[in-house]
Amino acid sequence: NISGVWADIKIGRDTLRVFNLHLRSTGITSADRADTLSPQIIDDTMARAKLSKVATKMMDNYRARALQAENVANEVAQSPYPVVVCGDFNDTPVSYTYNTILSEGLMDSFVERGRGTEYTFKGLYNLFRIDYILPHEEYFNIKEYQSFDLDYSDHKPVVVRLGMVEK
Numbered sequence: 490n491i492s493g494v495w496a497d498i499k500i501g502r503d504t505l506r507v508f509n510l511h512l513r514s515t516g517i518t519s520a521d522r523a524d525t526l527s528p529q530i531i532d533d534t535m536a537r538a539k540l541s542k543v544a545t546k547m548m549d550n551y552r553a554r555a556l557q558a559e560n561v562a563n564e565v566a567q568s569p570y571p572v573v574v575c576g577d578f579n580d581t582p583v584s585y586t587y588n589t590i591l592s593e594g595l596m597d598s599f600v601e602r603g604r605g606t607e608y609t610f611k612g613l614y615n616l617f618r619i620d621y622i623l624p625h626e627e628y629f630n631i632k633e634y635q636s637f638d639l640d641y642s643d644h645k646p647v648v649v650r651l652g653m654v655e656k
Contacts, residue, residue: 492510492511492512493508493509493510493511493512493561493576494508494509495507495508495509495564496509497570500653503571503653504570505570505571505572505573505628505653506568506569506570506571506572506573507572507573507575508561508564508565508572508573508574508575508576509575509576510557510561510574510575510576510577510578511576511577511579512554512557512558512576512577512578512579512580512586513550513553513554513557513579514550514579550579551580551584551585551586554578554579554580554584554585554586555585555586555589557586558578558585558586558587558589558590559589561574561589561590562589562590562592562593565590565593565594565595566593571624571625571627571628571629571653572593572595572624572625573622573623573624573625573629573651574590574595574621574622574623574624575621575622575623575647576620576621577619577620577644578590578619578620578621579619580619581617581618581619582597582600582618587621590623591623594625594626594627595623595624595625595626596623596624596625596626596629596631597621597623598621598622598623598624598631598634598647598649599618599621599634599647601631601634602631602632602633602634602649603634603636607636608645609636609644609645609647610643610644610645619644620644620645620646620647621647622634622647622649624649624651627654628653628654629651629652629653629654630651630652630653630654631649631650631651631652632650632651632652633649633650634647634648634649635647635648635649636648
């Protein structure tokens with residue numbers, strides 16, 4: 490069950506397919522974060538139960554995202570057109586989700602043109618990059634990567650300028 494769409498876009502004589510995804514959330518609520526990230530968790534008699542509840546949510550959602558990633562990778566592999574995959578994967582670059590989608594000949598625009606350490610999720614101490622633009626490496630070159638700290642969302646928007654490789 491994936492929240493996402495794709496559109497086939499004609500540019501001159503070329504057509505490309507753009508996927509826009511929002512994969513399963515971690516399911517961690519602000520109450521879960523307050524319960525498990527506070528110093529009081531050490532003295533909390535219910536700590537084990539609270540941590541177990543959060544861990545179970547996370548495991549269930551990691552499994553769901555893994556299946557979603559496999560479905561996306563399958564759609565990318567079957568595309569008759571060059572592909573750009575964009576979206577909120579709710580997972581980091583070391584995850585199965587990210588690597589499964591990336592394995593279909595895509596490249597990470599941040600890795601190619603970003604700088605330093607970058608986060609896109611504005612929460613949990615600004616540690617996580619979970620939003621991506623992944624163009625197909627055979628058909629595109631990445632000219633520029635930018636991310637902006639705006640107040641519209643708990644995510645920073647990612648903007649990438651692409652060029653098409655001459656075939």
